[in-house]
Amino acid sequence: MTIQTYLGFDVGTKRTGVAIANSLTTQASGIDTVRHNNDGSTNWAAIEDIITKHPADLFIIGLPLDKEGREQEMTFIARSFGNKMAARFDTEVVFVDEYLSSSEAKNQLKWHYAHSSAERGDVDMRSAQLILQTWLNES
Numbered sequence: 001m002t003i004q005t006y007l008g009f010d011v012g013t014k015r016t017g018v019a020i021a022n023s024l025t026t027q028a029s030g031i032d033t034v035r036h037n038n039d040g041s042t043n044w045a046a047i048e049d050i051i052t053k054h055p056a057d058l059f060i061i062g063l064p065l066d067k068e069g070r071e072q073e074m075t076f077i078a079r080s081f082g083n084k085m086a087a088r089f090d091t092e093v094v095f096v097d098e099y100l101s102s103s104e105a106k107n108q109l110k111w112h113y114a115h116s117s118a119e120r121g122d123v124d125m126r127s128a129q130l131i132l133q134t135w136l137n138e139s
Contacts, residue, residue, distance in 0.1 A: 008132025
């Protein structure tokens, strides 16, 4: 039995949350938040560092759709990120509807840490974890 590793991404314009899971445990865990460059471009050096430390067989990218399932500006940004990831790292990408993942992550972090506002980086990482866990549960 070959164990596969998966990396999940909650793509943002300022930060991207990253989570990891494998096919044995099927339990996602947040591992990092990448802060992007000041000009808004993707911090590829930080993304590459994570992928070097955690080689993955598949990337799961959150696809931000609105409540009616329609695409929006961030949908284009997430698709573009996923396409660049596939080409740059020669790894398959799967997109998962991430509707409400950030909202759910905020709720979980407020409860877990018992404070009124969770750190944005923590929220992004938890969102990536929720996106990846959604995919694991549905696969």
